[in-house]
Amino acid sequence: MSPRIEDRLRDAFAVGAELVRAEALRPAEETVRAKVTAPRRGLVLAIPLASALVVAVIGAVVVMTAGVRAPAGPAAKALSGPRFLLAADNDGVTVRDAQTGKITGRVGLPRAPEGSLREPGGYLLAGSGEGTTFYVAQSVMSRQTQVSTTWFHRVRVDERGRVAELARDVIPAVTGTTASSLAVTGDGTQLAYSLDGKVCGQDRTLRFCPGARLTVVDLPAGTRRTWTTNVAGEIRNLSWAADRRVLGFVVKSEARVLDTAAAGTTLAVSRVVAPGQEATTSAISPDGRSMLIGRTHLSDGRQPHRYTIDEYSVTDGRKIRTLLSAHRYGKTIAWWNLIRYDATGRHLLVVGNFYPLSRLDDGRVTPLLYHGPSDPHLSDSSPPAIEAAW
Amino acid sequence: MAEVFSAHRLGLVRLAFLLVGSQETAEDVVQDAFAALHRRWSRLVDHDRMLPYLRTAVVNGCRMVHRRRAIVGRFVGDRETLFWSAEAAALLGETRREVFLAVRALPRRQREAVVLRYYLDLSEAEISEAMRVSRGTVKSTISRALKALTAKLEENR
Numbered sequence: 041m042s043p044r045i046e047d048r049l050r051d052a053f054a055v056g057a058e059l060v061r062a063e064a065l066r067p068a069e070e071t072v073r074a075k076v077t078a079p080r081r082g083l084v085l086a087i088p089l090a091s092a093l094v095v096a097v098i099g100a101v102v103v104m105t106a107g108v109r110a111p112a113g114p115a116a117k118a119l120s121g122p123r124f125l126l127a128a129d130n131d132g133v134t135v136r137d138a139q140t141g142k143i144t145g146r147v148g149l150p151r152a153p154e155g156s157l158r159e160p161g162g163y164l165l166a167g168s169g170e171g172t173t174f175y176v177a178q179s180v181m182s183r184q185t186q187v188s189t190t191w192f193h194r195v196r197v198d199e200r201g202r203v204a205e206l207a208r209d210v211i212p213a214v215t216g217t218t219a220s221s222l223a224v225t226g227d228g229t230q231l232a233y234s235l236d237g238k239v240c241g242q243d244r245t246l247r248f249c250p251g252a253r254l255t256v257v258d259l260p261a262g263t264r265r266t267w268t269t270n271v272a273g274e275i276r277n278l279s280w281a282a283d284r285r286v287l288g289f290v291v292k293s294e295a296r297v298l299d300t301a302a303a304g305t306t307l308a309v310s311r312v313v314a315p316g317q318e319a320t321t322s323a324i325s326p327d328g329r330s331m332l333i334g335r336t337h338l339s340d341g342r343q344p345h346r347y348t349i350d351e352y353s354v355t356d357g358r359k360i361r362t363l364l365s366a367h368r369y370g371k372t373i374a375w376w377n378l379i380r381y382d383a384t385g386r387h388l389l390v391v392g393n394f395y396p397l398s399r400l401d402d403g404r405v406t407p408l409l410y411h412g413p414s415d416p417h418l419s420d421s422s423p424p425a426i427e428a429a430w
Numbered sequence: 431m432a433e434v435f436s437a438h439r440l441g442l443v444r445l446a447f448l449l450v451g452s453q454e455t456a457e458d459v460v461q462d463a464f465a466a467l468h469r470r471w472s473r474l475v476d477h478d479r480m481l482p483y484l485r486t487a488v489v490n491g492c493r494m495v496h497r498r499r500a501i502v503g504r505f506v507g508d509r510e511t512l513f514w515s516a517e518a519a520a521l522l523g524e525t526r527r528e529v530f531l532a533v534r535a536l537p538r539r540q541r542e543a544v545v546l547r548y549y550l551d552l553s554e555a556e557i558s559e560a561m562r563v564s565r566g567t568v569k570s571t572i573s574r575a576l577k578a579l580t581a582k583l584e585e586n587r
Contacts, residue, residue: 046548048525048529048583049544050548050549052526055526056447056448056526057444057448059447060443060447060453060456064453065439066457407501
């Protein structure tokens, strides 16, 4: 074989490898500390002892590796933020590791009666943003009466991602129409849910009629307050600011904010955040200053079409930046189904109808869960829906 | 263990760097390899053979990086700037960059084999151990890789 090729390989590899300078490597301590999650159970006592011993004997480098849980994968960096999330699909509700998407526990909810379920499994989820306390609502519509019943449960997760507590029926079941969204404040005191308006027409003329409702329940006090809307459409993507006062949501393709402390009984008192921008989903930031809006861009006529998550100022509706942009080939339109901030506002969960459940940390996307075909561009039918919260 | 870490970390990061193209990812891969070694420390029969063990772990780790990138790339495209990319060309020079692009275009097994052979100067036996394939496979893999590289690089001239 040509010695020339071999020489070129040796030369290129030698020069390429030299790009990694010893002084440019991460400090060993920092490298390892960044990956520390939780010590293994059996090593709880061993770690401090072993660490002290090894520090004395061979230095800090090895000490920091002791008790490190197996990392998710070679390329996975330790991600801060909530350790667990709750996910629902048609098979039920599971607790998952928020770094890998692996199941750590299953939520054994009461068996729902027979009826029609909206995907996935009739479940809506909400979380405190810390990956520890979650609310689950499940709506089932009777096929005989066409009346929906929605039950509300609370789930607490322990430090190993197992279900530590399942409190059933934390508020009385709600009957009428189907629940369309759920959110809980970071301190777990205010639960917001929305119910569809009535459905009008039949078959091809089937549509939402005015009358969707938004309810906020003060859980410690047991009081509730309700807003109605004469807009024909679902209320979706409820999200709370950390002040426990401002709610974000989408109704009829408009991202809106509502001051729940202000007077009024209709959503006419709410305000559109980015007028003229069609929203498929939204999430208000914990500080209440900005809102993420999921949008699908079809009007620019580009193929593949783009769908983005953009950040807008709540104060003046100005677009601040595009946080995430994806594209899709094919006929079926792609959109974002869900955006969830964590309690700090630094980590996001996102899901699209063709986009896996993923987390977004400082611009880095980590796919966690996907039920669709291996190449989503090849399929025109949406994968089964996923609901998630942390 | 600390001595092994000090002695071999840089070399292993460079090996991973040549395979995955990003220093940050390479450091992650090597860190994982050392963490795995630490966990198995008590079960290792021959502590003198840690380097071959680490090399195998690094090669495996790089494979997982490529798999992960392939999956992520389907949804969000390439997000990392790899050292052989156009943006980083100034660091290498165009001629060497051509070599890296040609190596990158090789099938995974051929790519690993040429890096182990021409960067680390490993013998066929050592490469077969690191890649967990037979010596015969190493020989034929390198031969095919060189043939493909010759064709590719001569074509560019």
